[in-house]
Amino acid sequence: MDEDTLNxxxxxITAAVTQATADLPTRDELDAKFAAIDAKFAKVDVRFNxxxxxxxxxxxxxxxxxxxxxxxxxxHDQRLTRLEQQTT
Numbered sequence: 001m002d003e004d005t006l007n008x009x010x011x012x013i014t015a016a017v018t019q020a021t022a023d024l025p026t027r028d029e030l031d032a033k034f035a036a037i038d039a040k041f042a043k044v045d046v047r048f049n050x051x052x053x054x055x056x057x058x059x060x061x062x063x064x065x066x067x068x069x070x071x072x073x074x075x076h077d078q079r080l081t082r083l084e085q086q087t088t
Contacts, residue, residue, distance in 0.1 A: 001009075025033070
């Protein structure tokens with residue numbers, strides 16, 4: 001290959017690459033999009049933590065209620081047993 005052919009080939013490759021990458025976003029555009037995505041994920045993370053904390057509160061309250069019911073059932077069981085023993 002002579003020098004002119006190499007230069008033509010380089011020019012063709014440069015034009016092909018430039019044309020193929022013309023629609024791609026620039027680094028700054030990508031950085032801006034990623035920053036926007038990060039901001040949205042930060043909001044989701046905050047909301048997730050709020051919901052998680054609220055679920056923990058509900059779980060604690062339900063456990064307290066369940067314990068109270070278990071105590072009451074145990075007390076009723078003892079009372080029924082005593083009543084049954086008194087009638088026999």
